Amino acid sequence: MHLHYFSSSIPENRYFCVSLHSKNRGMAHSDFTSALLEWFGENGRDLPWRETKDPYAIWLSEVILQQTRIQQGRAYWERFMQRFPTVQSLADASEDEVLRLWQGLGYYSRARNLHTAARQIAALGSFPNTFETIRKLKGVGDYTAAAIGSFAFDLPVAAVDGNVYRVLSRHYGIETPINSTEGKKEFTSLAQSLLPIDQPAAFNQGMMDFGATQCTPTSPRCDICPLSESCEALRTNRIGQLPVKLKTTKIKTRHFSYIYIRCHHQTAIRRRPAGDIWQGLWEPLLIEEDKKIPDFEGKLTLLERNVKHVLTHRIIYADFYLLETQQKPQLPDDFVWIDESELDNYALPRLIEIMLECVNK
Secondary structure, three states, rough: OOOOOOOOOOOOOOOOOOOOOOOOOOHHHHHHHHHHHHHHHHHOOOOOHHOOOOOOHHHHHHHHHOOOHHHHHHHHHHHHHOOOOOOOHHHHOOOHHHHHHOOOOOOOHHHHHHHHHHHHHHHHHHOOOOOOHHHHOOOOOOHHHHHHHHHHHHOOOOOOOOHHHHHHHHHHOOOOOOOOOHHHHHHHHHHHHHHOOOHHHHHHHHHHHHHHOOOOOOOOOHHOOOOOHHHHHHOOOOOOOOOOOOOOOOOEEEEEEEEEEEEEEEEEEEEEOOOOOOOOOOOOEEEOOOOOOOOOOOOOEEEEEEEEEOOOOOEEEEEEEEEEOOOOOOOOOOEEEEEHHHHHOOOOOHHHHHHHHHHOO
């Protein structure tokens, strides 16, 4: 067994020791790292946040790219950088401004965490520059802290995301579930043992790009892979079986009936409360599940039925109604009446954007 220990500059809670997997004797750790860095030098993606050491710009990109494709995320990153060029400008913004600019990306807790963290950083007076202090920012986990730390401050800490899990699981033939406590420790330890202390940013970016464009979830490019000769999954025909992930999340189905009220060119909306999906976003009148739609004065039209909207752990089936009335109905106190022309000033869930398309046909 070969033990690998690391520089004291690595945060205390990230000391690791790792044994080389006996299954894979085809390539030493140093050879794996060299091959990866060479591949990255020739094939790395050209991304604007890689052209700077500004931790704010890097942090913003990492938060936006969680659960978001790079092509879509890049446009949002550019808009945020233009509207909020500094941490202070983001911290000074209202939550409504941030949510409005975020609209369409989904997972709105990321935007709220981003805003809270910006205020944390502004209070500190500068961007934190150690793994532990970056990790304390709202919404920042081990991966994001390692990514920011290595990209902005050259901290020798491995950033382990889904791409890294996939590459290491396949190359070393590791069957430990990646979403288990044991798996997270094993893969983080292995990634840390492979990371070159003098090139942490290139290694972490290389691993991400290699998993995103070379060792992809389906149809990986094994025929032109520089690691193919030492890949355990390829040798044993287990590409499709690795990595292993435990099925733990149950998908919940919900039924919504949304009623868009039109009264003298005004409509009623309310901000969704904490503790549920779309916290802080605005919506029209919602009748959830099997509750009866009240009797309203005016013309009630069913626009669409059972519109399917898929979230991470939920599937929503929504009915869209349009109520055209000359008299404002009695609504709960948290509703506000606005001119219909002002709707664009409010951050709305994607499902409500779809509803508005039906309303305005």
